[in-house]
Structure formats: C-alpha cells, structure tokens
Amino acid sequence: MAVDFAMNGMLHRAFLRELDRVQERVEAGDPAGARRHYALFSQLLHQHHEGEDTYLFPLVVQRSTDEQETATIAALEAEHEQLQAALAACDDDFAGSGPLPEGTVADLTALRMVLAAHCAHEEADGEPLLAKYISKADMKEFNDFNRQGDLSMLVFPWIADGGSAADQKVYDVLPGPVRLFLKPVMQRKYRAYFR
Numbered sequence: 001m002a003v004d005f006a007m008n009g010m011l012h013r014a015f016l017r018e019l020d021r022v023q024e025r026v027e028a029g030d031p032a033g034a035r036r037h038y039a040l041f042s043q044l045l046h047q048h049h050e051g052e053d054t055y056l057f058p059l060v061v062q063r064s065t066d067e068q069e070t071a072t073i074a075a076l077e078a079e080h081e082q083l084q085a086a087l088a089a090c091d092d093d094f095a096g097s098g099p100l101p102e103g104t105v106a107d108l109t110a111l112r113m114v115l116a117a118h119c120a121h122e123e124a125d126g127e128p129l130l131a132k133y134i135s136k137a138d139m140k141e142f143n144d145f146n147r148q149g150d151l152s153m154l155v156f157p158w159i160a161d162g163g164s165a166a167d168q169k170v171y172d173v174l175p176g177p178v179r180l181f182l183k184p185v186m187q188r189k190y191r192a193y194f195r
C-alpha cells in the first residue's frame with residue numbers, strides 16, 4: 001500500500017500558522033511570547049528538514065532513473081539550504097533575551113516567503129515522487145526520527161490548533177487504543193508549553 005504523505009502538508013500549514021503567531025507577538029511588543037512560539041517553530045522546522053534530507057530525498061535519488069525527477073529533488077534540497085539561511089537570521093534575532101532586534105519582522109517576512117514557496121513546491125512536485133518511491137517500511141526510520149526530541153508530543157495538537165477539518169483528523173494515524181490514551185496527554189503538554 002502506498003504511503004500517505006498528507007502529514008507533510010499538515011505540518012507545512014502548521015509551520016506557516018506558527019510564523020504568523022510569532023509575528024503577531026513581535027508586533028504586540030511581547031518578546032517573551034514571540035520567543036516561546038519561535039522556539040517551537042524553529043526546532044520543529046529544523047527537524048522536519050533534517051528528516052526529509054536524511055531519510056526521504058536520498059531514497060528517491062537512489063531509486064529514480066529519471067533525470068527530471070532527480071532534478072526536482074535536487075531543487076527541493078537546494079531550497080532547504082536557502083531556508084537554512086533565512087532561518088539562521090531569525091534564530092539569531094530570537095536568541096538571548098530582552099527586546100528583539102529592529103529587523104526581526106523583516107527577517108520573519110523573508111523567511112515566510114521562502115518557506116511558503118518551498119512548501120508549495122514540495123507538495124506539488126515532491127510528494128508524488130515520495131509516494132512513487134518510498135515504501136511503508138522506509139518510513140520507519142523517518143517516523144522514529146520525528147518521534148525524537150522533547151517537542152514531538154506537541155506536534156499533533158499543534159497541527160490541529162487553527163487547522164482545517166482535515167488537520168483536526170491528524171490523530172487518526174494513531175491506532176484506536178493508543179489514540180484514546182495519548183490524545184489528552186498530548187493536548188495537556190501542548191497547553192502547558194505556552195503557559
């Protein structure tokens with residue numbers, strides 16, 4: 001059975017929503033709140049790219065013999081590098097404490113532009129290639145990697161928060177009994193993170 005990559009789009013939408021929340025807090029003069037939201041955003045985005053670059057894209061490149069397909073993956077990898085630069089500028093802005101640097105909103109706006117373009121490109125041209133070449137068995141390492149890190153328990157409630165009706169169904173990937181137990185635990189941890 002083919003792997004369903006719907007989670008990729010769900011994550012992309014959550015990243016863009018989180019960036020809006022960060023900017024709202026910056027503009028409201030709440031650097032502590034902005035830093036808290038930015039820390040979640042940045043850590044999860046770094047991890048998302050590392051996961052794709054390590055566990056997904058190389059498999060497509062290995063298995064495809066179509067130059068156009070491998071060129072698409074190379075372009076997506078190059079976009080990750082571009083994003084890394086935009087992300088590094090924002091990481092610097094939010095490092096430390098106290099008032100945020102003058103250029104923070106401009107840096108966030110620049111990051112949003114490259115991120116939105118990359119996400120759209122990956123969903124349109126990358127996901128079909130992932131679906132073509134990546135098997136369920138291949139996903140194990142990728143999923144294990146994504147479960148690492150202290151924020152992993154926040155990801156599902158974060159996707160649901162402000163998301164579409166389809167995004168609210170993110171919990172459905174968990175087996176019933178696990179879902180029953182984990183959903184409230186995850187929701188509690190997510191609320192606690194912003195307290």
Ligand SMILES: [Fe+2]
Nearest residue numbers: 008048052122
């Ligand atoms: Fe992605």
Ligand SMILES: [Fe+2]
Nearest residue numbers: 049052080122
């Ligand atoms: Fe990506």
